[in-house]
Amino acid sequence: MGANKRPENINITPGSPGLIVPSWLRPLTILRVSSWILCSSGVIWQIVSVSKIYFEYTTRVDINITVPSRLSMPAISVCLHILYDKKVLSKFYSPPESIPSSLASIPFHILYQLPTSKVKINCTVPNNTYELPKLDPEKGFECENYSPVLVTIHFTEGINLRKCFTYFFRNATTEPFVVHYANAKDFFTVDLISDQNNSVSIFVHNPIEVLLVSDADTFTFHTNSTAALVLSSSKLITKLLPPPYRTGCETYDNELYGRTGCIFKCLKDNARERCGVWPASVPADTWGNFYFISPDGQCDYGREKKDECAQKDICPNQCLNLWYTTTLVSVQKQTDLSNLTRIVVRRPSEVEFTYIYVPKMDKIEYFCFVASCFGIWLGISFIDFLEYIIMLLKGKLDPPKPQIKVLTPTYIYFLRDRPNSLRSIMSIM
Incomplete structure (x- = not known):
């Protein structure tokens, strides 16, 4: 019974041996x-x-500096003036009095039929460039035997129109032509044969796009004063990251001319919505029924809207960019009455820079x-x-x-x- 008796009158005072302190007040617990x-x-x-x-998805840039053993073949465009020929135009206009006085008001499919400056273009690659696949193995080393020539119409300053012939053009879904570095000294040679003095514009550029003559690294010269031009082409590569990273790039695999094509499409849509003309800052297709200036002369779409279409929210940056820079190496003046002007585009001899954007912090x-x-x-x-x-x-x-x-x-x-x-x-x- 004594063991089961309930304790009575138990007084526990602070400091006594029987004090029970809560565990959360003990020093070690605190x-x-x-x-x-x-x-x-x-x-x-x-x-x-x-x-x-x-999660801010910032990036850093890794720079690769290499001496390439294989080179991407650039494209070259040769541009000639379109001549106003009433005899040709009369086939499309009746009566002849209805023929527009300005070439800029003539539809593109008719402009394509008009003659250009009387200059014969002969583009060839070196004879030891065997790695390029030919369209017809039985033919020679002409540039058009490797890729069909792309023809576009360009609006230039002073309402002058030029017809440009682009060699080695490639779609955005296809790889550029690749050549071995040591196989030859030059990419290609362009011979211009003319019986009289003519103005010619040329520019070397990215093979997947065609820029406007005034926007590219264009060299304009006269055939009677220039015997030879030696150009050197170098390439800079940038590789960006898609969203959610801040570079926010797009591939543009299905867009002609890549991001440039996106900007062109935006300009064309704005121009057609405004008054149904073709924007002056976009190279024109040769089969279209549009014109740069309306026949009544009341509507044209200049170049002032280009910056709006180049905004990143409309046309984001392209993930893979090939930036070609053309340098004039030498110019040889005409010293005789030769009707030949030779343009040589050299292969780059310096290193190649590749800027690769990678996550600042990877997963x-x-x-x-x-x-x-x-x-x-x-x-x-x-x-x-x-x-x-x-x-x-x-x-x-x-x-x-x-x-x-x-x-x-x-x-x-x-x-x-x-x-x-x-x-x-x-x-x-």
Whole structure:
């Protein structure tokens, strides 16, 4: 009976041996809680800082400098003046008095039929350029035997129209022609044969696009004063990242001329919506029924809208860009009455630069940083997670074990105000 007697008149004062202090007020517990708060704050701060860098999707640029053994063949465009010929125009206009006085008001499919400056163009590649596939193996090394010639019509200053012949043009979905660096000194040679003085414009450019004459690195000369032009072409490559990265590039695989084609399409849509003409800043197709200036002269679409269409929200940057730069190496003046002007485009002899945009922080780097945060601040490693998972699985697989309660006098004392709980415990005993 004495063992089961309920204790009475027990007074516990602070400092006495029987004082029970709550666990959260113990010094060691306070230190642990403070450390846990500090470490948790450190983990959150570091993860937020790292995530800010990663989820802003910023980029960095890696620059590769190489001496290429294989070179991409650029394109070359030769542009000649379109001549106003009433005899040809009378075939399309009746009566002859209805013929527009300006070439800019004549539809493109008719302009294509008009003659140009009397200059014969003969474009050839070196005889030892065997790696290029020919359209007709039986024919020679003429440029048109490697790729069909693209003809476009260009509006230039002073309402002059030029017909441009582009060699080695490639669609955006096809790779540029590739040649071996050591096989030859030149990309190609263009001979211009003319019986009289004519103005000719040429420019070397990216093979997947055709720029306007006034927008390209154009060289304009007269045949009676120029015997030879030696040009050197160099290429710079940029590789951007698609969204969500800030470069936000597009591939433009299905767009003629790539991003330039997107800008041209925007300009054409705006011009047609305005008054049904073709924009002066876009090379024209030779089969179209449009014109640069309406026949009544009331409507034309100049070049002032080009910057609007070049905005990134309308035409984002292109993921793969080939930037060609043309340098004039030498000019030889005509010293005799020769009717030949030779243009030579040299292969680059210097290094090639490639600017590759990569994530400022890649996925693997981000996850490594996050994992290191838990290791530095909380001392948690992958092994800890693995052990926790094993224990979790083991607890689910093993049957639960009966729990044994150990009753102490202190525990019984604090249950004195709960008769039901104390009675149930006593019944077990």
